[in-house]
Amino acid sequence: xxxxxxxxxxxxxxxxxxxxxxxxxxxxxxxxxxxxxxxxxxxxxxxxxxxxxxxxxxxxxxxxxxxxxxxxxxxxxxxxxxxxxxxxxxxxxxxxxxxxxxxxxxxxxxxxxxxxxxxxxxxxxxxxxxxxxxxxxxxxxxxxxxxxxxxxxxxxxxxxxxxxxxxxxxxxxxxxxxxxxxxxxxxxxxxxxxxxxxxxxxxxxxxxxxxxxxxxxx
Amino acid sequence: xxxxxxxxxxxxxxxxxxxxxxxxxxxxxxxxxxxxxxxxxxxxxxxxxxxxxxxxxxxxxxxxxxxxxxxxxxxxxxxxxxxxxxxxxxxxxxxxxxxxxxxxxxxxxxxxxxxxxxxxxxxxxxxxxxxxxxxxxxxxxxxxxxxxxxxxxxxxxxxxxxxxxxxxxxxxxxxxxxxxxxxxxxxxxxxxxxxxxxxxxxxxxxxxxxxxxxxxxx
DNA sequence: TAGATTGTTAATCGATTAACAATC
DNA sequence: TAGATTGTTAATCGATTAACAATC
Numbered sequence: 001x002x003x004x005x006x007x008x009x010x011x012x013x014x015x016x017x018x019x020x021x022x023x024x025x026x027x028x029x030x031x032x033x034x035x036x037x038x039x040x041x042x043x044x045x046x047x048x049x050x051x052x053x054x055x056x057x058x059x060x061x062x063x064x065x066x067x068x069x070x071x072x073x074x075x076x077x078x079x080x081x082x083x084x085x086x087x088x089x090x091x092x093x094x095x096x097x098x099x100x101x102x103x104x105x106x107x108x109x110x111x112x113x114x115x116x117x118x119x120x121x122x123x124x125x126x127x128x129x130x131x132x133x134x135x136x137x138x139x140x141x142x143x144x145x146x147x148x149x150x151x152x153x154x155x156x157x158x159x160x161x162x163x164x165x166x167x168x169x170x171x172x173x174x175x176x177x178x179x180x181x182x183x184x185x186x187x188x189x190x191x192x193x194x195x196x197x198x199x200x201x202x203x204x205x206x207x208x209x210x211x212x213x214x215x216x217x218x
Numbered sequence: 219x220x221x222x223x224x225x226x227x228x229x230x231x232x233x234x235x236x237x238x239x240x241x242x243x244x245x246x247x248x249x250x251x252x253x254x255x256x257x258x259x260x261x262x263x264x265x266x267x268x269x270x271x272x273x274x275x276x277x278x279x280x281x282x283x284x285x286x287x288x289x290x291x292x293x294x295x296x297x298x299x300x301x302x303x304x305x306x307x308x309x310x311x312x313x314x315x316x317x318x319x320x321x322x323x324x325x326x327x328x329x330x331x332x333x334x335x336x337x338x339x340x341x342x343x344x345x346x347x348x349x350x351x352x353x354x355x356x357x358x359x360x361x362x363x364x365x366x367x368x369x370x371x372x373x374x375x376x377x378x379x380x381x382x383x384x385x386x387x388x389x390x391x392x393x394x395x396x397x398x399x400x401x402x403x404x405x406x407x408x409x410x411x412x413x414x415x416x417x418x419x420x421x422x423x424x425x426x427x428x429x430x431x432x433x434x435x436x
Numbered sequence: 437t438a439g440a441t442t443g444t445t446a447a448t449c450g451a452t453t454a455a456c457a458a459t460c
Numbered sequence: 461t462a463g464a465t466t467g468t469t470a471a472t473c474g475a476t477t478a479a480c481a482a483t484c
Contacts, residue, residue, distance in 0.1 A: 008474080008475075010474090010475065010476095011475095012420065012423060012424075013420065015419070015420075015423065016413070016415065016416035016417075016419040016420060017413075017416065019419065020399075020413070020415075020416070034440085034441065034442090035441075035442075036441080043401070045476075045477060045478090046441090046477095047476070047477050047478065047479090048475090048476060048477075050441090050442065050443065050444085051443095051444090051475090051476075051477090053442095053443095054442090054443060054444075058442075058443060058444095060441080060442050060443080061441085061442070061483090061484060062440080062441055062442040062443080062482070062483045062484045063439070063440045063441050063442075063483070063484040064440080064441070064442085064484065065440085065441065065442080066442090078423070079419050079420075079422055079423040079426070080422050080423060080425070080426035081419065081422060083426065085422060085425065093320070094315065094316040094319045094320050095316045095320060097312065097316070098312040098313045098315070098316035101312045102311070102312050102313060103414065103415075104415070105418070107415060108415045108418035108419045108422060109418070109419060109422035110418065110422065148425055149421060149425060172425055172428065172429070173421050173424065173425040173428070174421075175417070175418055175421055181238075183261070188428050188431065188432060189428070190421060190424035190425055190427075190428055191421075192417045192418070192420055192421040192424075194414070194417055195234070195235075195238070196321065196412070197234065197238070197321075197322070197325060197326045198234035198235065198238070199234075199393070199410045199412055200323070200326035200327070200328065200393055200410065201233070201234040201237065201297050201299065201326045201327060202230065202231065202233075202234060202297075202410055203367060203391050203392075203393055203408060203409075203410040204297055204298050204299060204303060204326060204327035204328065205230060205233065205296070205297040205298060206230075206391065206408035206410075207298070207303065207366055207367060207390055207391040207408055208297070208298035208301065209408075210390065210391070210406050210407070210408055211390070213406065214406060226450080226451075228450090228451065228452095229451095252464085252465065252466090253465075253466075254465080263452075263453060263454090264453095264465090265452070265453050265454065265455090266451090266452060266453075268465090268466065268467065268468085269451090269452080269453090269467090269468090271466095271467095272466090272467060272468075276466075276467060276468095278465080278466050278467080279459090279460060279465085279466070280458070280459045280460045280464080280465055280466040280467080281459070281460040281463070281464045281465050281466075282460065282464080282465070282466085283464085283465065283466080284466090
């Protein structure tokens with residue numbers, strides 16, 4: 001079912017977007033879609049879509065296109081969304097609570113077990129149904145429950161030390177919001193470094209470029 | 219000072235990361251750095267860094283390297299970080315408040331003027347020093363203060379309608395957290411669509427791949 | 437069957453890397 | 461001056477696009 005010859009990073013990065021669009025199409029009641037139609041919707045080329053899907057063995061049908069249910073299932077399987085992975089969240093500050101309250105972890109393949117914080121005022125409280133526990137109980141919790149990944153919404157400076165501690169205890173992936181780039185790939189631990197400031201800086205740059213363009217077209 | 223021949227998207231996406239690393243180096247007290255040393259630090263090649271910087275005219279010195287103060291200033295200028303752009307935030311829910319309370323807008327080139335929400339309980343409150351105003355006053359506020367961009371932390375379904383309304387009133391950029399992809403580039407309005415779920419799905423996939431790798435190496 | 441659309445190979449394009457002369 | 465390191469051109473590599481035979 002899966003070709004086994006190193007899928008390129010560019011393709012992997014497109015998978016969530018494919019998945020998202022397929023879910024939307026499903027919600028719109030569609031049952032099938034051609035590479036051409038999907039390309040138009042997503043601003044890609046049909047060729048690229050077919051190339052991308054064929055990295056994983058091709059799940060279309062000539063003359064018909066792609067069945068949306070099947071596509072959703074296949075893409076989900078490739079990303080491992082239904083494998084019941086578990087996550088914990090470290091740092092129940094504003095951003096941590098925003099995620100606890102609003103973010104749909106299970107839609108991205110994870111069950112969020114609980115959160116940890118050092119602040120006694122927060123311990124015992126629940127946000128979005130997730131309990132905040134004492135940071136003192138973290139090591140024991142990991143030992144017992146073996147969560148797959150940790151969400152880091154702790155202050156910036158603490159990141160490297162805590163990240164290494166987590167990896168030593170068996171955490172196998174990090175979703176890192178601290179702003180400090182973490183690189184544990186050498187240890188075989190993938191990290192997604194989320195840099196909101198990078199995104200906003202890019203917007204700043206693009207707004208400037210668009211302004212210039214407008215000025216020239218006057 | 220600036221070459222004017224369409225800098226590639228790949229380069230533009232790297233600019234914030236360059237800027238971030240240069241800021242870190244400055245904080246560490248460094249005064250200069252060579253493309254070789256920076257490449258090592260960032261996991262790139264020296265060649266690529268020199269190519270990238272030379273898209274904008276080259277601000278190094280043979281035999282010496284790059285002066286960090288100068289580099290920071292130049293990169294900041296390229297991205298327009300000191301041009302005093304202004305922003306408003308729409309939707310003071312959990313995520314909106316997390317940004318208001320914690321996010322350093324000015325470090326990414328924007329002054330956040332205030333926030334808007336329809337919930338009467340929130341109106342008048344302040345988060346991180348930013349006032350929440352009634353959504354009813356939004357149109358008038360834009361008219362008077364002409365903010366450059368809007369941060370969308372409103373519910374998903376409202377996104378397209380509100381986005382178009384904002385653009386009609388003169389907003390020239392969107393930082394979109396709604397989860398719904400917005401494409402207004404046709405109107406000359408750049409959008410940064412933030413998809414946290416894409417990032418977490420990618421992590422899910424990478425954790426799976428790393429697990430397989432480990433299994434094979436046993 | 438005829439029409440449509442995939443899977444896949446070949447061609448093109450763009451981005452990264454290597455090399456080296458220029459020069460601080 | 462000698463050493464270092466840039467700016468820049470040329471070579472390589474990888475990703476995207478085009479084309480078309482296979483086939484539903």
